Amino acid sequence: MDELVLVRVLHVLGVVLWIGGVAMVTFVLLPTLAKMQSPSEAMAFFQQFRQRFAAQARLSTLVVGISGFYMIYALDIWHRFVQWQYWWMHAMVLIWLFFSVMLFVMEPRGRKQVSVASSSEVSAATFVKIQRKHLLLLVLGLLTIAGAVAGSHGWLISGI
Numbered sequence: 485m486d487e488l489v490l491v492r493v494l495h496v497l498g499v500v501l502w503i504g505g506v507a508m509v510t511f512v513l514l515p516t517l518a519k520m521q522s523p524s525e526a527m528a529f530f531q532q533f534r535q536r537f538a539a540q541a542r543l544s545t546l547v548v549g550i551s552g553f554y555m556i557y558a559l560d561i562w563h564r565f566v567q568w569q570y571w572w573m574h575a576m577v578l579i580w581l582f583f584s585v586m587l588f589v590m591e592p593r594g595r596k597q598v599s600v601a602s603s604s605e606v607s608a609a610t611f612v613k614i615q616r617k618h619l620l621l622l623v624l625g626l627l628t629i630a631g632a633v634a635g636s637h638g639w640l641i642s643g644i
């Protein structure tokens with residue numbers, strides 16, 4: 485049982501590092517870049533930043549995924565995936581899947597295409613668009629965290 489507590493601690497630490505990073509990008513980095521004089525320089529900075537952040541987020545994603553599936557296996561709670569009051573279990577896996585595809589497939593591919601992309605197409609509006617996408621992911625992540633903490637400590641939507 486003790487090892488399950490440790491796995492849970494690792495799970496939450498991974499989530500904090502990863503979703504905390506998304507919050508920082510959304511509320512601090514992107515608004516700052518949108519205000520910079522030269523959008524193409526801002527984009528060059530963003531691309532470097534993103535590359536470093538992706539490396540860290542890949543590690544957190546791995547920790548979160550391995551610890552999450554280990555808990556499902558050890559607690560034998562697979563049945564939750566067919567019970568709607570455990571919506572946050574589905575949400576956790578879906579968000580994890582989405583980020584995994586982004587970090588392990590799209591980000592390395594995008595890096596190869598960066599040199600080809602024309603920097604003249606970048607404007608302040610580009611950062612506003614990127615910020616909106618990050619905000620949506622962040623809100624989904626926070627809702628999932630709220631549901632997961634409440635649900636795993638016994639606060640479930642009753643009915644079924």
Ligand code: HEM
Nearest residue numbers: 499549552553555556576577579580625628629632633636
């Ligand atoms: C493959 C992906 C994931 C799996 C398999 C998974 C699985 C789990 C499991 C089995 C639990 C324990 C539930 C319980 O004790 O009743 C849990 C807890 C939790 N998960 Fe995940 N999870 C995953 C991804 C995520 C993601 C992406 C987030 C954040 C957005 C997240 C946030 C949390 C939180 C906050 C808890 C509650 C910890 C606590 O208060 O004890 N998980 N997860």
